[in-house]
Amino acid sequence: MTHFDVFGLTPALELDVKALEQQLRALSLEFHPDRFAQADARTRLAALEKTTALNDAFKVLRDPVKRAFYVLKLKGVDLDSEASAAQVKMPLSFLEEVMERRERLEGLKHARDVEQARAMADEIEREKSAALERAKVALERDDVPEATHQLGRVRYLSRFIEEVEALEEEALS
Amino acid sequence: MKGFLQIHDPLKPKGHAVGIDLGTTNSLVAAVINGKPTSLAADEGDERLLPSVVHYAQNGGVLVGKRAVELLATAPTDTIKSVKRFMGKSLGDLETKKLGAYQFVEGQGVVRFQVAGGQPVTPIEVSGEILRTLKRRAESAFAGKVEQAVITVPAYFDDGQRQATKDAGRLAGLEVLRLLNEPTAAALAYGLDKNAQGTFAVYDLGGGTFDISILELVDGVFQVKSVGGDSALGxxxxxxxxxxxxxxxxxxxxxxxxxxxxxxxxxxxxxxxxxxxxxxxxxxxxxxxxxxxxxxxxxIAPLLQKTGVAVRRALKDAGLTPADIKGVVLVGGSTRVPAVRSYVEALFGKPPLADIDPDQVVALGAAIQADLLTNADRQDEVLLLDVIPLSLGLETMGGVVEKLIHRNSAIPTAQGQVFTTFQDGQTGMDIHVVQGERELVQDSRSLARFRLSGIPSMPAGMGRVQVTFSIDADGILSVKAKEQTTGVEQAITVKPTHGLTDEEVEQMLLDSIEHGEDDMQRRQLAEQQVEATRVLADARKQLRENGDLLDPEERKRFELGVEALEALAQSTTDHASLKNAIHELDEQARPFVERIMNRAISKAAVGHTIESF
Missing domain, CATH: 3.90.640.10 (ATPase, substrate binding domain, subdomain 4)
Structure with missing residues (x-):
């Protein structure tokens, strides 16, 4: 059963998250273990399993990036697992760019220059969105190698943004 | 639902279900009566709050509440207060000697107090006495049996502390329907009372802990968006x-x-x-x-600013800003301090809600949840969806934590990940489950260890072990490991003998922020060390099996490169230089690898016809 099946949807890259959230609430009201607190063990276990599947599907589908990775996974390429992601070769020029940016970020971290780091993250955020859009187009026309390449980029760029966020959180406290 | 139950259990009426706030300083029991949540008074008077103090007398008798408080000064070692701080802890974790002048029984595992009148008692038993008193109080109020309860716990209680609380309920003769997070209970009391819709924050400042929760109430579903806090502040x-x-x-x-x-x-x-x-x-x-x-x-201004940090982090985790919050609920006696109220008002840009007594609101919310869980007529009214407060992960190579379930994930939930074997012929894999936000195992809380054995002998990387974490609606974790080619499987429910201390949780959270950068470097180094080990093992294997493909001078040079990398891997603390050295050895190996490939292809070709190849 795929995450889309859980919500009775056909696999799609664009989803109405508000509607999905409404559906999550309606389905939770139907299946949540609390609805069966006084029922027998088997019924409670079934409720637990259904709700688990629901929560896990929602976690993936509500997020456009996770959703795109998941659609790619349904097409046979799992970029979520380290082992298989390592098989995807990114072009050297991109890796060099990542390295160069990483050095710049290290410098900013040392200088505790959160503002500059945020500016970098914003720029990278735009690139990430563009790569995600290209990945979606590729997925639409079933071009798995191109989608893999673009989502590989998204993967790298996301990590970078996460690092900036960690830096910001540190500054916050 | 009702009819079904009656068929199953015709002889066992369940009686009334209550909500209990098992507090550090005071405890309280409440129930929904005629559709209205009501706190229950002690039979001897109008006093609702029961001081969480238990006295053990010489004659073996036990006193709970006010009468025990009166004996605090004269019999301090036989009178236990603030027992909640000892729940799920071992003597080893304790800096708790300062929590009171108690006589502890030395030993491993759970804390034991030596008290008058007989055997040593554990915090679970002491809490059980408080719960039993509240149960009796409820039974006399109802003039009937009370067997089921929802008991509240701080949102930051870990697995061990939750388990201990559940056990205390069982000792008191209560079926614990649910452990409910205290701020969630408070929000439930407000949400239903005011028939509200929207996003709420619960600011809970008690005697010793601070909790913040962000919740959303829409279409009868109360969804916890994020929780946070500071468990050593109050x-x-x-x-x-x-x-x-x-x-x-x-x-x-x-x-x-x-x-x-x-x-x-x-x-x-x-x-x-x-x-x-x-x-x-x-x-x-x-x-x-x-x-x-x-x-x-x-x-107290610096103390309040610490709560502000936790609030901002919880808002960020929920993807919200203060403007998105419709109302702020105050819980805990310390929120009576005017400076706290004005600080909260400034933080959220709106005056907080405080029209339900902050000392009672948690128990009232628990009573509502107990009613929702047992009263079929109310089942459609509201449903609570909760989250886990701390991330859960596994130890991977190099002592690095791989997080499987992140903090603030909705529960129940499950998450699996495949790990591959690291060595040729590896037949077992150690599974080490950890809790916390840090990058390295040494900085995290160890919850459980077990070993999956019986993996068939295979080359490194071929054995594939699927590890699955499952968390139920009470927030209790179970772990399953399964080797995928053979189906060998092992499962445990994580039941630590003693939990993480509040202070540890807090320290872990603080550390994860303070040492974020430090962690990142140590993590990167650990990753490169793993990579170096893999490259070295591979290089040695190829030298052994295909070394004849190199001429003596090439071979010498390659061996020197291998040795240099090994020396560096053991000595350096700089991940970048190690990464470069790995890269260099890779470059050096390239002609060698090509020859090995050619040999493999020609070997494979032997015995095949051109067509089939």
Whole structure:
């Protein structure tokens, strides 16, 4: 059963998250273990399993990036697992760019220059969105190698943004 | 649903279900009566709050509540207070000798108090006495049996502390329907009372802990978006701030224990008077120390700012800003302090809600949840969806934590990940489950270890072990490991003998922020060390099996490269230089690898016809 099946949807890259959230609430009201607190063990276990599947599907589908990775996974390429992601070769020029940016970020971290780091993250955020859009187009026309390449980029760029966020959180406290 | 139950259990009426706030200082029981959540008074009077104090008498009798409080001074080692702070802890975790002058029984595992009148008692048993008293109180209020309860716990309680609370309920003869997070309970009491829709924050400042929760109520579903907190921050710190200033004013540099105890009591009373008056004072041995509300506000400002940090983090985790919050619910006695109220108002840009008694709101919410879980007629009214407070992960190579479930994930949930074997012929895999936000195992809380054995002998990387974490609606974790080619499987429910201390959770959270950068470097180094080990093992294997493909000079050079990398891997702390060295050895190996490939292809070609190849 795929995450889309859980919500009775056909696999799609664009989803109405508000509607999905409404559906999550309606389905939770139907299946949540609390609805069966006084029922027998088997019924409670079934409720637990259904709700688990629901929560896990929602976690993936509500997020456009996770959703795109998941659609790619349904097409046979799992970029979520380290082992298989390592098989995807990114072009050297991109890796060099990542390295160069990483050095710049290290410098900013040392200088505790959160503002500059945020500016970098914003720029990278735009690139990430563009790569995600290209990945979606590729997925639409079933071009798995191109989608893999673009989502590989998204993967790298996301990590970078996460690092900036960690830096910001540190500054916050 | 109802009919089904009656068929199943015709002889066992369940009686009334209650909600219990098992607090550090006071406890309270409540139930929904005629559709309205109501706190239940003790039979001897109108007093609702039961002091969480238990006295063990010489004759084996047990006193709970007010009468036990009266014996605190005369029988301190036989009278246990603040037992909640000991729940799920071992003597080893404790800096708790300062929590009271108790006589602990030395040994491993759970804390035991040596008290008068017989055997040592555990915190679970002491809590059980409090719960039993509340159960009796409810039974006399209903003039009937009470067998089911929802008990509240701080959102930051870990697996061990939750388990201990559940056990205490069982000891008191209660079926624990659900452990409910305290702020969630409070929000439930407000949400239903006001029939509200939208996003709420619950700011819960008790005697010793601070919790913040962000919740959304839409279409009858109460969804916890994020939780956070500071488990070593509360009203006790306000009292200490007063005592410190009083000691300075009196010129006392080395106060006696009695002086500290007297000052703490006087300080707390002076603080409480400030809620109504602009000025307050305390006396010690005939001397008077006076201070204004403005003085006091200044002393506690740094403490309030710490709550602000936790609030901002919780908002960020929920993807929200203060403007998105429709109402802020205050919980806990310390929120009576005017400076706390004005701080919260400034933080969220709106005055907080405080029209339900902050001492009762948690128990009232628990009573509502108990009613929702047992009363089929109310089932459609509301549903609570909760989250886990701390991330859960596994130890991977190099002592790095791989997080499987992140903090603030909705529960119940499950998450699986495949790990591959690392060595040729590896037949077992150690599974080490950890809790916390840090990058490295050594900085995280260890929850459980077990070993998956019986993996068939295979080359490195071929054995594939699927590890699955499952968390149920009470937030309790179970772990399953399965080797995918053979189906060999092992499963455990994580039941630690003692949980993480609040202080540890807090420390872990603080550390994860303070050492974020440090962690990242250590993590990167650990990753490169793993990579170096893999490359070295591979290089040695190829030298052994295909070394004849190299001429003596090439071979010598390659061996030197291998040795150099090995030396560096053992000595360096710089991940970048190690990465470069790995890269260099890779480059050096390239011609060698090509020859090996050619040999493999020609070997494979032997015995095949051109067509089939």
């Amino acid at each position: 009203g006790d710190d306000f009292d200490r701030a007063i005592v410190q200033r009083a000691l300075e004013a009196f010129g006392i540099t080395e106060p006696s224990n009695t002086q500290i105890a007297q000052l703490l009591q006087a300080g707390r009373a002076a603080k409480e008077r400030l809620t109504e008056l602009p000025e307050s004072s305390l006396t010690l041995d005939g001397r008077v120390f006076s201070f204004t509300r403005a003085d006091f506000d200044g002393w």
